[in-house]
Amino acid sequence: MRMSGYRVGILPLSLVAAMAIAVKPAEAIPAFAQQTGQPCTACHVGAYGPQLTPTGRAFKIGGYTQGGGDGWTASMPLSVMAVTSLTHLNTGYPTGGAPQDFGTNNNPSIDQANVFIGGGLSDHTGGLMQITWQNIGTSYDNFHLDNTDLRPYVTTFSVGGKDLVVGTTLNNTPTVQDPYNTTFAWGYPYVSPNSNLAPAPAANVMLAGALAGNSIGYTAYAQYDGKLYLEAGAYSTPGRWTLARLGNPDSFGSISGAAPYLRGAYEWQWGTNAAHVGAMFMQADINPSTGLAYQTSSATGRNRYADYAADAAYQFLGDGTHIVTVQGIYTYETQNIAAGNAMSGVTSKYTLNQIRANTSYWYKNTYGATLGWQKTWGPVNPDLYGAAGGSANNRPDSNAFIAEADWVPFGKDDSRWAPFANLKLGVQYTAYTQFNGGNKNYDGNGHNASDNNTLMLFAWMIF
C-alpha cells in the first residue's frame, strides 16, 4: 500500500512542474495598452510582461478596468502571443530517449501560441483570460484554458480621505491574481524551457503551480491608500466534466472541500522607488490522482499540504533610463501524506522549503539582465521524492541559478507600431548544482545535476 501512495505522490509533482513551467508568459497584452492609452513601460518593467510597476499593480488591483485609450482599438480586448525557442542541454538525451518528434539535443520548438481576452467590461468589472495551444508533451490537451483572472466587481471608497479599493476575483490558479511578481504564477523566470525538452526538478511547493488551471478560486481583497493589501478566499476543484472541457487535468489531485487562501502585503512608494513585504498562506486537503487523467480518489487516503510564504521586493524605476529590481519569496510547506497508508492509518509528516530570489537591471526598458536563484530542500521523503521521481536518496533538494539577458526593441511610447508590435528576444542559462536530491549520480543511473544545465534562446512575441 505504501508503494501506491508513493506513485500517486510523485507523478503529480512531476506533472505539476511541467505545468508550472509552461504557463508563465502572459499578462502584458497590447489590448491593455490600447484600453489605457499607456505604453507597455507604464505597467511593466522592461516594457514587457509580466513584471509589474506600481502603475501595473494599480491597474490589476483596479480590476483591469482603467480606460483612457482612444479609438475603436481601445475597445478591442483581444491579443495573440507566441513563444518559440531553441533548447540546448549540457548533456543531451540518449539515443532513443528524446521526447517524441524531437532530437537528442539542440531542439527548436514552438512552445506555445495563445489568445488573450482582457480588459474592462465596465468601470467595475474586468478580467484576463488566456487560451493556450501547446503540443509538446502529453500532460496537456493541445488547447486549454490558461491563466484566468476575472474581477466580477471592484469599486473604490474614500475612507479618511484615502482610497480604499475593494474587489472580488474568480480565478483558476492560486497567485494568478496577486499584484506582486514575487509570487508564483507571474514569478521569475518569466519564460522557461519547456519541461518536456529540458528536465526540471521534481519537488516544488504546492503554491508553485500544483493547482494551476485545475482549480477555481473565489477571493475578496482590499487595498488601502495604495499600501496595505489584504486578500482572503478559497479554492476548490471543478468537476471532471468541466476540467476535461477546459483541458486542465487535475494531475496533482483534487481539492477536498475548500482550500483557504490568505494574502497580506504592505507597500511603500517614495520618489521613483517602491518596496513591499508580504505573507501568504494556503492549505489544501488533496485527493490524489489515480494516474488517469481527470480521476482522483481518496480511497487510499488524503494528503494535506499547507504553504506558508513570506515575500519582499524593491524596485527603482528612476526616469526609465536605469531600472533595478530585487525580489524574493521563501515558502515553508508541511506535508501530511496519508495516501497509500489507508490500511495502516499512518500519516507521514514531511516539510519542504523553497527560496526564490532574483535581481534585474534594465537600461531604457530595452536591454535587461536578470540573475535568479531557486533552492528547494527538505528531509528525506520516500513518499513523494523517491526513485520514481528521479531521486536515488529520496530527497527533494535542488539548487539552480538562472541568468537571462533580454532585448525588447518595442513597447515604449515612441516605439514603432506601438502598442501592437511587441517582441522579447532573450538568452537564458540555468545551472544546477543540485537536482532531485544530489549533485553527482542523483538518480542512481549516473546522471549529475549539471547534466541538466540548459541554454535557451527564445523569441517571445505578442500583438
Next chain:
Amino acid sequence: MNERTLRSMLSVFLMSGALAAAFAAPALAGDASAGQSVFKSVCSMCHSNQPGQNKIGPSLFGVVGRKTGSAEGYTYSPANQGANLTWDEATLDKYLIAPRTVIPGTKMTYGGMKDDEKRGNLIAYLATLK
C-alpha cells in the same frame, strides 16, 4: 459708411469671433459632472482628487491655476519641474491631447485624450477641485 456703422460692424465681427472662439474651445465649456466620470475611469488609478494625496502621479486637487511641478510632496521629473507652465485650462487642454509633446520627458506616460468633448468635460471637472 459712417464711423458709427463701421464700429457696429466691427463689434458684431469681434463678438462673432469671440463666440466662435468660445465654441471652438470646448475645454473651456465642459460638463463637470461628465468630467467626473472621465476622471474616475481614466485618471483615478494614478491621480487623487483629494488635497495632498499623491499616488503614482500628483494630486490633482487644485491643479487648475497651479504651476507645473509644484504639488507638495510629489517627486517630479526634471522635465516637469523645469517646464515653468501654469496649468490653466488652455494649457491643460493642449497637454492632455499629447502630454509628452507639451512636456517631453514627463513621467506621465499616458498617450493623450484626443476626444475634444471628453477632454473638455475632464478639465471642467478639474476646475471644480479646489
